[in-house]
Amino acid sequence: MENVVDIKRLTKRFGDFTALNQVDFSVKKGEVFGFIGPNGAGKSTTIRILLGILKATEGQATIFGKDVWSDSMEIHKRIAYVPGDVNLWPNLTGGEVIDLFAKLRGERQTKQREDLLQRYKLDPTKKCRTYSKGNRQKVALVSALLSEADLYIFDEPTSGLDPLMEQTFQEDVRNLREEGKSVLLSSHILSEVEKLCDRVGIIRDGTIIEQGSLEELRHLTRHHVLLETTSNLDGLDDVEGVHDVSRDGNTYRFQVNAEQMDQVIKFASQYSIQKFESAPPTLEDLFMRHYEGTDEVVE
Amino acid sequence: MNELFKRSFQLFKLMIRRDRIRASIWIFALTFFTLIIPSSFQSLYPDQQDRDAMAVTMENPAMVAMVGKGDLDNYTIGAMSAHQMVLITALFVGIMSILLFVRHTRSDEEEGRVELIRALPVGRLATIHAATMYVILVNVVLAVLLAIGFILQPIESLGIEGSLLYGATLGGAGICFVAIAALFTQLSDSSRGATGWSIGLLLFFYVLRAIGDIGNETLSLFSPLGWTMQTMIFTENHWWPIFLMLAFSFVVLLLAYRLNAKRDLEAGLFPSKPGKAHASKSLLSPFGLAFRLQRTAFISWAVGMLLLGVSYGSVLGDLDSFFQGNEMVEKILVQEEGYSIAEQFISIIMTIMAMIATIPAVISINKLNSEEKKSRLELLYAKSVSRKTMLVSYLSVAVINAIVTVVLAGTGLWAAGSTVMDDPVSFGSIVGASAAYIPAMFVMIGLSALLIGLKPNVLSLTWVYLVYSFIVVYMGNLFQLDEWFSNVTPFGHVSQLPVDDFEAIPFLVLIGLAVILVVAGLKFYSKRDIQG
Numbered sequence: 001m002e003n004v005v006d007i008k009r010l011t012k013r014f015g016d017f018t019a020l021n022q023v024d025f026s027v028k029k030g031e032v033f034g035f036i037g038p039n040g041a042g043k044s045t046t047i048r049i050l051l052g053i054l055k056a057t058e059g060q061a062t063i064f065g066k067d068v069w070s071d072s073m074e075i076h077k078r079i080a081y082v083p084g085d086v087n088l089w090p091n092l093t094g095g096e097v098i099d100l101f102a103k104l105r106g107e108r109q110t111k112q113r114e115d116l117l118q119r120y121k122l123d124p125t126k127k128c129r130t131y132s133k134g135n136r137q138k139v140a141l142v143s144a145l146l147s148e149a150d151l152y153i154f155d156e157p158t159s160g161l162d163p164l165m166e167q168t169f170q171e172d173v174r175n176l177r178e179e180g181k182s183v184l185l186s187s188h189i190l191s192e193v194e195k196l197c198d199r200v201g202i203i204r205d206g207t208i209i210e211q212g213s214l215e216e217l218r219h220l221t222r223h224h225v226l227l228e229t230t231s232n233l234d235g236l237d238d239v240e241g242v243h244d245v246s247r248d249g250n251t252y253r254f255q256v257n258a259e260q261m262d263q264v265i266k267f268a269s270q271y272s273i274q275k276f277e278s279a280p281p282t283l284e285d286l287f288m289r290h291y292e293g294t295d296e297v298v299e
Numbered sequence: 300m301n302e303l304f305k306r307s308f309q310l311f312k313l314m315i316r317r318d319r320i321r322a323s324i325w326i327f328a329l330t331f332f333t334l335i336i337p338s339s340f341q342s343l344y345p346d347q348q349d350r351d352a353m354a355v356t357m358e359n360p361a362m363v364a365m366v367g368k369g370d371l372d373n374y375t376i377g378a379m380s381a382h383q384m385v386l387i388t389a390l391f392v393g394i395m396s397i398l399l400f401v402r403h404t405r406s407d408e409e410e411g412r413v414e415l416i417r418a419l420p421v422g423r424l425a426t427i428h429a430a431t432m433y434v435i436l437v438n439v440v441l442a443v444l445l446a447i448g449f450i451l452q453p454i455e456s457l458g459i460e461g462s463l464l465y466g467a468t469l470g471g472a473g474i475c476f477v478a479i480a481a482l483f484t485q486l487s488d489s490s491r492g493a494t495g496w497s498i499g500l501l502l503f504f505y506v507l508r509a510i511g512d513i514g515n516e517t518l519s520l521f522s523p524l525g526w527t528m529q530t531m532i533f534t535e536n537h538w539w540p541i542f543l544m545l546a547f548s549f550v551v552l553l554l555a556y557r558l559n560a561k562r563d564l565e566a567g568l569f570p571s572k573p574g575k576a577h578a579s580k581s582l583l584s585p586f587g588l589a590f591r592l593q594r595t596a597f598i599s600w601a602v603g604m605l606l607l608g609v610s611y612g613s614v615l616g617d618l619d620s621f622f623q624g625n626e627m628v629e630k631i632l633v634q635e636e637g638y639s640i641a642e643q644f645i646s647i648i649m650t651i652m653a654m655i656a657t658i659p660a661v662i663s664i665n666k667l668n669s670e671e672k673k674s675r676l677e678l679l680y681a682k683s684v685s686r687k688t689m690l691v692s693y694l695s696v697a698v699i700n701a702i703v704t705v706v707l708a709g710t711g712l713w714a715a716g717s718t719v720m721d722d723p724v725s726f727g728s729i730v731g732a733s734a735a736y737i738p739a740m741f742v743m744i745g746l747s748a749l750l751i752g753l754k755p756n757v758l759s760l761t762w763v764y765l766v767y768s769f770i771v772v773y774m775g776n777l778f779q780l781d782e783w784f785s786n787v788t789p790f791g792h793v794s795q796l797p798v799d800d801f802e803a804i805p806f807l808v809l810i811g812l813a814v815i816l817v818v819a820g821l822k823f824y825s826k827r828d829i830q831g
């Protein structure tokens with residue numbers, strides 16, 4: 001599948017501070033790519049390089065196969081962007097801003113505008129000065145969703161939205177994917193990323209530390225297992241790949257490396273099992289593991 | 300190449316749309332105050348004799364330092380209007396250009412609006428280009444209105460060529476400062492920085508020209524504000540300074556565009572260094588915070604005022620040579636007043652310096668309001684900080700600022716003066732002259748405090764009042780304005796040492812007035828809603 005966004009060995013320094021160090025990842029056509037990482041990891045910096053408003057120190061970044069700095073005009077005709085912190089001109093109305101952005105994008109006004117304003121419950125006649133944070137963000141969202149872009153870049157787009165609006169947004173992202181559009185979504189709301197994204201990249205301290213589909217990533221971390229038996233499970237601790245065993249009567253809870261699940265099942269089958277539950281790690285587990293910077297899974 | 304400028308036109312229209320009222324007020328005010336001048340001179344100095352007498356007093360070096368050199372042998376109504384008004388108006392046109400330009404570039408960038416625009420298929424240079432074109436347009440409109448306004452006046456000495464040149468001179472000066480603002484917008488990474496550096500350079504050019512006009516004339520040729528006086532409007536009508544201004548602007552703009560195309564959004568080229576991990580003790584109080592937020596500005600202004608004092612002081616020695624061969628002037632000035640020319644010069648310059656020194660003090664107290672508008676105060680008021688403490692903290696910073704800057708200006712004047720003069724004026728006498736202005740400065744600070752408490756949306760009235768005071772004192776020297784004009788500004792009540800005697804009553808009354816304003820301000824401020 002063709003890559004819409006392609007980043008190779010991207011490095012960005014601010015003075016002697018290295019914000020991005022040899023970042024590599026790609027967003028494929030038609031997929032929703034989740035971009036997660038702790039505060040200050042470099043997500044916004046990466047996105048701003050993609051937008052051609054910061055200049056990469058080293059490395060290469062392309063969108064639609066074009067260089068993000070030198071061909072930014074061509075690229076911007078086909079992308080839409082929503083930042084997490086939207087500031088608008090205090091004395092223009094939301095409606096005016098939406099029209100202005102459409103004009104700057106060189107697009108004609110569509111009748112969708114009314115539908116979207118309704119969906120997001122946005123009053124376009126109010127001055128931006130009087131909008132709440134969430135409402136300012138909605139102006140940018142509506143404007144982005146109205147555009148006929150091929151790639152949507154969202155940097156924490158729901159940080160100010162209420163749960164209802166968040167759901168509306170998630171529906172819209174799914175619709176975009178169905179239409180074959182690509183999405184780069186940076187977010188701290190991991191459940192959102194889990195629900196929406198086909199693939200995820202995790203960045204920490206300016207370095208991509210994990211990249212792949214959720215399935216692939218899960219493989220790298222431990223499953224939570226609950227096992228209930230009629231007798232004691234002697235030697236469970238010694239089985240390879242088993243960690244953090246805790247016991248409550250004959251109910252055992254522990255974690256298993258994904259690759260060693262087989263051994264655990266073989267071991268357990270020697271006993272009479274009453275209950276066996278295995279939960280794949282959530283994105284949060286994955287994230288926490290990396291966030292903490294250790295291999296231990298945090299309870 | 301064109302790609303870089305794509306859709307500038309739409310942004311240009313947006314800027315006009317956002318500023319239609321603001322820009323109209325600037326243009327109207329500048330046009331109005333320029334165009335009423337010739338007819339007022341006409342009624343004040345109806346005969347050529349009167350004007351020639353005026354011309355003689357304009358040889359006073361304090362006047363030359365303030366308004367620049369003119370064609371005093373040919374002092375018609377036109378020549379007189381141009382000589383006395385062009386430079387001062389150019390200052391205001393420069394400030395207008397800087398404020399408008401920074402507002403649409405660095406401020407928008409700081410607020411993250413440019414980021415939204417730049418994510419659209421809009422050229423990298425579109426914002427700076429649109430802002431440049433927009434502020435140039437404002438200057439061109441101003442120039443055209445001025446030219447038409449002069450042509451239409453039924454005064455003989457206002458010729459067509461001079462009228463056009465008058466407009467062109469002010470428009471050209473404005474465009475120079477568009478270019479300067481464009482450059483500093485690339486260098487500094489904040490709108491405050493960009494505005495501060497640009498206005499600082501503007502004042503530097505003004506002083507450079509003053510020094511040049513009194514002493515070494517070539518210095519004036521290095522100042523765009525000096526160029527405005529080289530045009531000799533309504534007498535010799537030189538056009539070359541206009542071309543010089545345009546060439547200068549073009550080169551500086553080109554540089555600014557290049558830097559803009561290369562730099563990161565929201566970054567500047569002046570380095571910003573990392574700060575401390577822990578707050579020092581001095582930061583940990585409302586006063587400490589208020590001071591810390593303004594420390595850089597405070598220090599820059601203090602240094603600037605010291606230098607301003609030094610610059611004026613350095614010409615004190617030239618005053619005598621300036622008068623050699625002009626016995627008549629010497630007679631008028633020296634014998635009538637009974638004070639040396641240097642002392643008269645000091646008392647006039649001190650007024651100007653005190654008013655300039657009021658600017659940082661007013662900025663400093665108004666900062667409380669801008670913090671509120673940026674919703675930073677609610678975080679503090681949510682803690683156990685009272686409004687009174689807060690306002691008093693900002694007031695204290697402003698008061699210290701006022702005292703320090705004006706006394707430093709006086710000190711600079713004395714230090715430089717005493718090295719170049721044969722018969723130096725004493726330190727006490729010069730610094731006393733500057734300290735005499737402190738109560739008047741307090742009144743301006745008090746007015747801001749009152750407005751912050753009572754009606755913060757009209758806080759800019761303090762600036763209007765300061766500009767009024769400046770114009771009245773400035774004009775008071777040129778026109779024979781009615782007393783009441785200067786009676787309604789605190790600066791009109793200050794004893795002009797060392798030429799006047801010190802009068803205690805106005806001094807104390809001004810202090811009392813300042814206290815009343817502050818007390819009222821505190822009262823209203825404790826009661827009103829805080830916006831954020």
Ligand SMILES: Nc1ncnc2c1ncn2[C@@H]1O[C@H](COP(=O)(O)OP(=O)(O)OP(=O)(O)O)[C@@H](O)[C@H]1O
Nearest residue numbers: 014017019037038039040041042043044045046566
């Ligand atoms: N202009 C700049 N100068 C210096 N350092 C910067 C600059 N911009 C960003 N940084 C630093 O680069 C790092 C990455 O910042 P970035 O904004 O990309 O983080 P982020 O992943 O988006 O964080 P968050 O989740 O909080 O939004 C941070 O350490 C930040 O302090």
Ligand SMILES: [Mg+2]
Nearest residue numbers: 043044045155
């Ligand atoms: Mg971010």
